Amino acid sequence: MKILLTGGAGYIGSHIAVELCNQGYEVIIGDNFSNSKPEVLNKINTIVGKEIEFHEIDFTNKEATFELFEKSNIDAVIHLAGLKAVGESCIMPIEYYRNNIVSTLNIAEAMKKYDVRNLVFSSSATVYGVPKELPLKEGMPTSCTNPYGWTKLMNEQILTDISKANPSFSVVLLRYFNPIGAHESGLIGEDPNGIPNNLMPYITRVAKGVLPELNIFGNDYPTKDGTGVRDYIHVVDLAKGHVDAIKFVETHAGIEIFNLGTGVGYSVLDIVKTFSKVNNIEIPYQIVGRRDGDVAECYADPSKAKEELGWIATKSLEDMCRDSWNFAKNN
Numbered sequence: 001m002k003i004l005l006t007g008g009a010g011y012i013g014s015h016i017a018v019e020l021c022n023q024g025y026e027v028i029i030g031d032n033f034s035n036s037k038p039e040v041l042n043k044i045n046t047i048v049g050k051e052i053e054f055h056e057i058d059f060t061n062k063e064a065t066f067e068l069f070e071k072s073n074i075d076a077v078i079h080l081a082g083l084k085a086v087g088e089s090c091i092m093p094i095e096y097y098r099n100n101i102v103s104t105l106n107i108a109e110a111m112k113k114y115d116v117r118n119l120v121f122s123s124s125a126t127v128y129g130v131p132k133e134l135p136l137k138e139g140m141p142t143s144c145t146n147p148y149g150w151t152k153l154m155n156e157q158i159l160t161d162i163s164k165a166n167p168s169f170s171v172v173l174l175r176y177f178n179p180i181g182a183h184e185s186g187l188i189g190e191d192p193n194g195i196p197n198n199l200m201p202y203i204t205r206v207a208k209g210v211l212p213e214l215n216i217f218g219n220d221y222p223t224k225d226g227t228g229v230r231d232y233i234h235v236v237d238l239a240k241g242h243v244d245a246i247k248f249v250e251t252h253a254g255i256e257i258f259n260l261g262t263g264v265g266y267s268v269l270d271i272v273k274t275f276s277k278v279n280n281i282e283i284p285y286q287i288v289g290r291r292d293g294d295v296a297e298c299y300a301d302p303s304k305a306k307e308e309l310g311w312i313a314t315k316s317l318e319d320m321c322r323d324s325w326n327f328a329k330n331n
């Protein structure tokens with residue numbers, strides 16, 4: 001089976017490419033390097049021991065998207081390409097809506113034209129908005145607080161409508177919780193441009209001495225130690241969930257949503273302490289005010305993915321902290 005992986009040079013996409021190859025799938029990566037680097041492709045090739053087909057493409061370009069489908073005999077699509085920074089999306093909403101929505105429309109239209117029926121879409125737990133009840137289940141109400149989140153929720157709605165109108169389509173929407181960690185080889189991992197927004201890349205830069213200390217955004221939340229609680233998931237577990245989702249779309253029609261999380265919440269201080277312990281590095285930190293838009297706690301009920309995809313996260317927080325550092329210290 002030939003899978004088109006949009007955004008396949010990115011942090012999550014590169015790990016999915018590796019897991020698909022490990023399970024015998026043929027992979028075509030399409031990426032415009034808007035938030036990734038061409039070297040990643042060589043690293044993926046080194047890990048899997050062969051050269052993966054690559055196309056430099058912007059999926060907001062309809063002609064280029066159709067051309068790729070025309071010449072490539074694609075059986076299924078995993079669509080990850082998109083802009084993903086919450087703060088930036090509030091400053092550049094037009095770019096976020098255009099990029100994240102138009103690319104999905106182009107891909108769906110090309111799928112229809114070239115009779116490609118299987119799609120796995122990269123969504124986010126951000127669509128649950130401010131949780132009223134925990135753990136989060138797929139049927140709970142959705143809402144968003146920023147344009148990035150809205151593009152995820154709107155794409156979910158678009159794909160739901162398309163799948164209703166085209167009953168032979170099979171779509172899986174995967175709602176990611178907080179992916180961290182890296183491939184055990186240390187060759188691929190998360191390497192954002194500029195000062196990181198997310199916790200783990202910030203911690204690894206403090207560990208390297210590039211940034212002086214971590215700012216912890218609030219210690220007065222109603223959580224066990226007052227700091228924010230999230231469901232951190234190892235990126236390799238997350239990638240394996242996509243392979244299981246591909247197996248699912250091959251044998252089902254319609255649309256299904258699955259949470260990909262561990263079901264366990266850890267606080268910011270849990271992450272700092274575990275990172276320090278497993279890597280034997282002190283992480284200096286200070287407590288600062290809450291960050292706008294943050295919620296106290298967010299964690300998944302991942303039981304639907306277990307029952308229907310046969311997927312479960314297997315890696316521990318120690319694995320996540322060790323692998324994040326193993327990648328960061330070499331890159």
Ligand code: UD1
Pocket residue numbers: 086087124125126149178179197198199200202214215216217218227228229230268291292293294
């Ligand atoms: C964030 C986004 C979410 C997006 C996800 C992508 C917001 C509000 N949410 O999730 O929409 O899908 O990234 O990966 O931006 N923290 C610190 N100091 C830091 C960085 C983070 O204390 O320098 C804390 C945060 O307050 C939070 C936790 O660490 O409690 C995790 O933060 P982060 O890694 O940014 O992820 P989310 O905010 O959960």
